[in-house]
Amino acid sequence: MYYTKDHEWVKVEGNTATVGITEYAAKQLGDVTFVEKPVTGKDIKKGQVLCDVESVKAASEVYSPVSGKIAQVNGSMEEFPGIVSSLPESDGWIAKIEMSDPSEASQLMNAQQYGDYIRTIK
Amino acid sequence: MDELKKTPLYEEHVRLKAQMGPFGGWIMPIYYSGILEEHSRCRKEAAVFDISHMGEFTVKDALGSGIDRAVTQPVERIRPGQGRYGFILNEQGGIIDDLIIFRLEDNSLMLVVNAATVGKDMKVLGERMAPGSLADISSETAKLDIQGPLSREVLENVTGTGLKLPYFGCGYFTVKGRRALIGRTGYTGELGYEIYSDPDTAGFLWRELLKDARVSPAGLGARDILRLEMGYSLYGSDIDEGTTPLEAGLEYFINYDKEFIGREALIRQMKEGFxxxxxxxxxxxxxxxxxxxxxxxxxxxxxxxxxxxxxxxxxxxxxxxxxxxxxxxxxxxxxxxxxxxxxxxxxxxxxxxxxxxxxxx
Incomplete structure (x- = not known):
């Protein structure tokens, strides 16, 4: 698993990156009530907005941690958006991206670096 | 910016690890376990809210105080043991505050006003009413709301008495040997009660209510969703001095068959349109x-x-x-x-x- 400063996580399997928000982000957001559905088949660049996420407290944006084509979107989110905050790092994944440059993922933070980063912003 | 005020139950919220936030000049619990969870518990069972930030005024010599002209409620026609929702308006019909007036006894009233408007309301009402008839008791008055379909049962267990209050009725009850005023009102759309007492009694009630597994503490986050699902207005957001009760769709609460400041402006607005x-x-x-x-x-x-x-x-x-x-x-x-x-x-x-x-x- 890799992590971004904007609190997304990426799990890499072959050329596919599964993307979601971190436990930390989920805790900050509170119960998620709406996730804008990313468009399957769309090309996205690292750092571009993947989707909007809304919670009972705020609206925020999820940025794509990698570049590539949006291959799949979590179908559970539409009916059960709360899954993104209740199980953010497993069943609450947001999208799967076919990476155009897999080296981007390995440039992100690992679990320990992300843990250290969170402590600096607390 | 002045320092945020703490309610008498502040330590209880800290102990329950509430997420706290500012509201109307106070540091208030926003949520405990989670906003949606607390919302759901209030709709299905019972939830208790610390609403001690709200303001309370007492009026003595109610009929001689001049309050009837100062507010939209027909104070003379409220029966003892009853409350009415209404407004303090300016000359243009703009809403200075929305408030509930309880007629406690023949000649004494309690006004329940918003937290952020206490100072403004005291000033305006002070100018409109007889000197010495109005007193701000907000600082020595705590307020707990118990709301939800099970709230009557739960509160009856704690007070040890039957609560036969009608909607918007009020009365004094004894809790732990002390007097508390209970009004059957709320801001959620559920059966519920608002309890006014001294801070110690509120602390006792809070802890007793939470001993019942059917009761959850709930914060202002859940309260905002609950009130919005009912379409209740929030002062400062949905209504203010720039809106009249007619523009706000609250004409149901206006009695034109009595005098009150702002009445001419409302009648003019009805004729001329908004x-x-x-x-x-x-x-x-x-x-x-x-x-x-x-x-x-x-x-x-x-x-x-x-x-x-x-x-x-x-x-x-x-x-x-x-x-x-x-x-x-x-x-x-x-x-x-x-x-x-x-x-x-x-x-x-x-x-x-x-x-x-x-x-x-």
């Missing part, structure tokens, strides 16, 4: 409309959102706002436009949004 009108709308998605989002009708900007939320009961975004005259018709399709290109399709609807509450059980 420029803006409050609407309620429900969206076709789970996306939440938010305060200050624009309201569009066929791409024309016609107004602004004053409150919005995601509603768990309706599984949709809903909100309230003001539109230019002519665009307020129920059933009309509107678009709510937010920051960053957010577009929400919505339909103007009647209130309340949520109609299955236990309010009048």
């Amino acid at each position: 420029e803006k009108k409050k609407i309620a709308f429900i969206s076709d998605s789970k996306r939440s409309p938010r305060q200050h989002y624009r309201i569009l009708s066929a791409d024309k900007d016609v107004g602004e959102v004053t409150s919005g939320t995601y509603s768990p009961m309706l599984s949709a975004g809903l909100g309230m706002g003001y539109v230019e005259k002519g665009y307020e018709k129920i059933g009309s399709e509107i678009t709510v436009a937010g920051t960053g290109g957010v577009r929400i399709n919505a339909r103007i609807t009647g209130l309340p949004f949520y109609r299955n509450g236990s309010l009048k059980n």
Whole structure:
């Protein structure tokens, strides 16, 4: 698993990156009530907005941690958006991206670096 | 900015690890376990809220105090043991505050006002009423709200007495040997009670109520969703000195057969018509409309959102706002436009949004 400063996580399997928000982000957001559905088949660049996420407290944006084509979107989110905050790092994944440059993922933070980063912003 | 005030139950909230936040000059619990969880517990069982930030005034010599002209409520006609919702208006009919007036006894009243407006209300009412008739008891008065379909049963267990209060009725009850005033009112759309007492009694009640597994503590986050599902206005967001009760769709609470400051302006507005009108709308998605989002009708900007939320009961975004005259018709399709290109399709609807509450059980 890799992590971004904007609190997304990426799990890499072959050329596919599964993307979601971190436990930390989920805790900050509170119960998620709406996730804008990313468009399957769309090309996205690292750092571009993947989707909007809304919670009972705020609206925020999820940025794509990698570049590539949006291959799949979590179908559970539409009916059960709360899954993104209740199980953010497993069943609450947001999208799967076919990476155009897999080296981007390995440039992100690992679990320990992300843990250290969170402590600096607390 | 003055330091935020703490309610007498502040330590209880810290002990329960509440997420705290500022509201109306106070540091208040926003949520404990989670906003949606607390919302659900209030709709299904019972939830207790610390609402001690709200202001309370007492009025003695009610009929000689001049209050009847100072507020929209027909104070002389409120029977002892009853409360009425209404407004303090300015000469232009603008809402200085919304408030509940309880007639405690023949000649004594209690006014319940908003937290952020206590100073302003005291000043305005002080000018309108007989000297010495009005007293601000906010600092020595704590307020707990117990709301939810099980609230009567739960509160009867704690007070040890039957609560036969009608909707908007009030009365004194003894808790732990001390007197507390209980009003059958609320801000959630569920059966519920608002309890006014000294801080010690409130602390005792809070702890006793939470010993019952059917009662959850709930914060202002859940309270905002609950009140919005009923379409209740929040002072400072949905109504203020720039809106009249007619524009806000609250004419039901106005009695024209009595004198009150602002009455002429309201009658004039009824004759001449108004420029803006409050609407309620429900969206076709789970996306939440938010305060200050624009309201569009066929791409024309016609107004602004004053409150919005995601509603768990309706599984949709809903909100309230003001539109230019002519665009307020129920059933009309509107678009709510937010920051960053957010577009929400919505339909103007009647209130309340949520109609299955236990309010009048």
